[in-house]
Amino acid sequence: MAEGVRPRVKAPKSAEAGEVVVIKTLISHKMESGQRKDSDGNVIPQSIIHRFVCAFNGETVLDVEMHPAISTNPYFEFEATVPEAGDFEFTWYDDDGSVYEDKKSVSVG
Amino acid sequence: MDFTRRETLVIGGATAVAVTLPMPAMASAVDEKINEFTGGADVAEGGVELDAPEIAENGNTVPIEVSAEGASAIMVLAAGNPTPGVATFNFGPLAGAQRAKTRIRLAGTQDVVAVAKMADGSFAKTQKTVKVTIGGCGG
Amino acid sequence: MRFKAMTAVAALMLAVPGVVSAGPDDDKLVINGEIEMTTKAPVPEHMEDTNMDQIMSGWHFRSDETQALEMDDFDNPGMIFVDAGMEQWNTVEGSEGNSCASCHEDPSSMKGVRAVYPKWDADAEEVQTLAMQINDCRENNMGAEPYGYTSGQMANMEALISLQSRGMPVDVAIDGPARETWEQGKELYYTRTGQLELSCANCHEDSYGMMIRADHLSQGQINGFPTYRLKNARLNTVHGRFKGCVRDTRAETYAPGSPEFVALELYVASRGNGLSVEGPSVRN
Numbered sequence: 001m002a003e004g005v006r007p008r009v010k011a012p013k014s015a016e017a018g019e020v021v022v023i024k025t026l027i028s029h030k031m032e033s034g035q036r037k038d039s040d041g042n043v044i045p046q047s048i049i050h051r052f053v054c055a056f057n058g059e060t061v062l063d064v065e066m067h068p069a070i071s072t073n074p075y076f077e078f079e080a081t082v083p084e085a086g087d088f089e090f091t092w093y094d095d096d097g098s099v100y101e102d103k104k105s106v107s108v109g
Numbered sequence: 110m111d112f113t114r115r116e117t118l119v120i121g122g123a124t125a126v127a128v129t130l131p132m133p134a135m136a137s138a139v140d141e142k143i144n145e146f147t148g149g150a151d152v153a154e155g156g157v158e159l160d161a162p163e164i165a166e167n168g169n170t171v172p173i174e175v176s177a178e179g180a181s182a183i184m185v186l187a188a189g190n191p192t193p194g195v196a197t198f199n200f201g202p203l204a205g206a207q208r209a210k211t212r213i214r215l216a217g218t219q220d221v222v223a224v225a226k227m228a229d230g231s232f233a234k235t236q237k238t239v240k241v242t243i244g245g246c247g248g
Numbered sequence: 249m250r251f252k253a254m255t256a257v258a259a260l261m262l263a264v265p266g267v268v269s270a271g272p273d274d275d276k277l278v279i280n281g282e283i284e285m286t287t288k289a290p291v292p293e294h295m296e297d298t299n300m301d302q303i304m305s306g307w308h309f310r311s312d313e314t315q316a317l318e319m320d321d322f323d324n325p326g327m328i329f330v331d332a333g334m335e336q337w338n339t340v341e342g343s344e345g346n347s348c349a350s351c352h353e354d355p356s357s358m359k360g361v362r363a364v365y366p367k368w369d370a371d372a373e374e375v376q377t378l379a380m381q382i383n384d385c386r387e388n389n390m391g392a393e394p395y396g397y398t399s400g401q402m403a404n405m406e407a408l409i410s411l412q413s414r415g416m417p418v419d420v421a422i423d424g425p426a427r428e429t430w431e432q433g434k435e436l437y438y439t440r441t442g443q444l445e446l447s448c449a450n451c452h453e454d455s456y457g458m459m460i461r462a463d464h465l466s467q468g469q470i471n472g473f474p475t476y477r478l479k480n481a482r483l484n485t486v487h488g489r490f491k492g493c494v495r496d497t498r499a500e501t502y503a504p505g506s507p508e509f510v511a512l513e514l515y516v517a518s519r520g521n522g523l524s525v526e527g528p529s530v531r532n
Contacts, residue, residue, distance in 0.1 A: 004332065006328065008322070008331070010322045021205065024322050024323070026328060028329075033214070056203050059201065059202055059203050060199075060202065060203065061200075061205075062198060062201060062209065063198075063199040064196055064197065064209075065196060065197040065199070067192065067194035067196060068214070069192075069195040069214045070211060070213060070214070071171075071211075071212040071213055071481065072170075072482075073325045073481060074212075075211055075212050076209060077209065077211075078198075078204070078205075078206075079204065079205030079206040079208060080204065080205045081203045081204070081205045083203070162311065165311075166310060166311040166313065166478065166532040167314075167478035167479055169478050169479060170481065172313050172316075242463070
């Protein structure tokens with residue numbers, strides 16, 4: 001697992017049933033593009049987070065395929081419908097096989 | 110405005126270089142990516158929104174926003190990057206809107222392209238030029 | 249060659265609209281919709297012999313998009329490093345079995361600290377920066393290895409501590425025993441260095457608001473440090489920035505943590521007396 005990777009998620013703690021809420025996510029990651037060279041002139045291999053998924057109670061909100069053109073410390077902002085009380089699940093997939101997860105519970109009513 | 114002799118020389122020289130520069134190979138790479146995404150279907154201009162700054166202060170972190178009402182997916186490409194792929198947003202049943210913001214890397218001034226796959230299976234495309242400035246101080 | 253020529257022409261083309269709209273903007277910096285920051289303030293008394301009419305945070309010299317990143321703590325990528333600093337704060341290290349929290353409890357105990365550093369330390373009989381104080385604590389109270397002066401861990405800790413004073417006015421003391429160091433810093437500020445023979449003042453006092461190629465020159469204030477730069481996508485320390493700046497004059501730079509940079513930090517900080525502590529800020 002890449003060192004010091006930490007996700008941050010901003011989601012409301014409560015919502016009305018059916019309400020559309022704004023979600024923001026940020027994760028610390030170098031997103032090594034594969035285009036840079038080290039001081040000896042060797043290409044530093046690509047090592048990025050290549051996929052991000054947000055789901056609510058198992059149903060997909062957003063599924064993003066990511067390329068090296070996504071900036072260091074990837075940021076996403078998007079909207080989600082909250083049909084009922086439950087959990088937002090956030091998952092980031094790293095090229096090195098690591099999977100980073102976060103979860104935010106939302107109450108309804 | 111007044112140009113000094115040196116500035117004029119630089120502009121003249123650079124213009125000469127600019128016209129002889131080969132076109133970036135990316136034009137075809139972008140078409141290829143779009144074809145892959147659309148399966149070769151026709152792509153209409155418009156119907157997808159792309160918001161990006163006209164001038165980006167630093168190409169490392171350029172905020173963009175894409176949206177297309179009712180789209181199932183939006184693909185974003187950077188035509189002037191070494192590889193054109195940026196991201197593809199696939200919207201699930203619980204997407205509150207077909208809209209997303211992120212921050213991207215642009216290797217220089219270039220067109221950012223957004224292609225949306227609409228609910229009826231048709232495709233829509235838009236693009237915007239983002240100028241990337243070159244900093245004064247490496248500091 | 250091709251690239252350089254293209255660069256020059258691009259810089260010129262971009263500089264043209266920049267010249268028209270030169271000068272800092274009048275936007276208001278309110279963070280999270282509630283913390284109102286003082287980003288313009290009267291010139292401190294000690295600068296009355298300059299031709300400046302007010303002091304301004306570097307925030308005013310940035311594009312709307314960059315400015316927006318600092319207006320919301322979630323949008324500010326520097327906050328990731330505050331989280332990291334918080335973990336460091338609570339981590340026991342060294343021979344004494346202490347973490348920062350062992351003595352200082354919650355980081356909120358650090359409120360007001362960033363605003364008055366660098367400051368005279370009577371025991372050490374020298375002016376100390378926040379970084380020196382952090383390492384003093386690590387070595388003498390924790391029995392731990394000091395952080396590298398401009399390391400990521402140091403920047404994280406400075407960000408965490410700066411955040412506690414966010415919105416408070418910078419208020420470094422320049423009289424009393426700190427005076428001599430301050431005078432030394434002032435001397436350095438106005439001394440031209442390097443093959444380009446530039447002093448800090450040439451750019452940041454005489455020319456702020458103008459374009460240097462396609463970049464908008466600020467007053468070089470340090471109230472926003474540590475600062476997250478889009479350029480390198482991480483937190484940058486004051487001495488790291490000084491080093492980059494001096495290097496750009498094509499001079500051999502002083503070392504981070506050197507007496508020269510400590511003096512310069514005190515002097516530059518005093519040029520921002522009255523601006524809000526902004527760290528961790530976001531710049532290009």
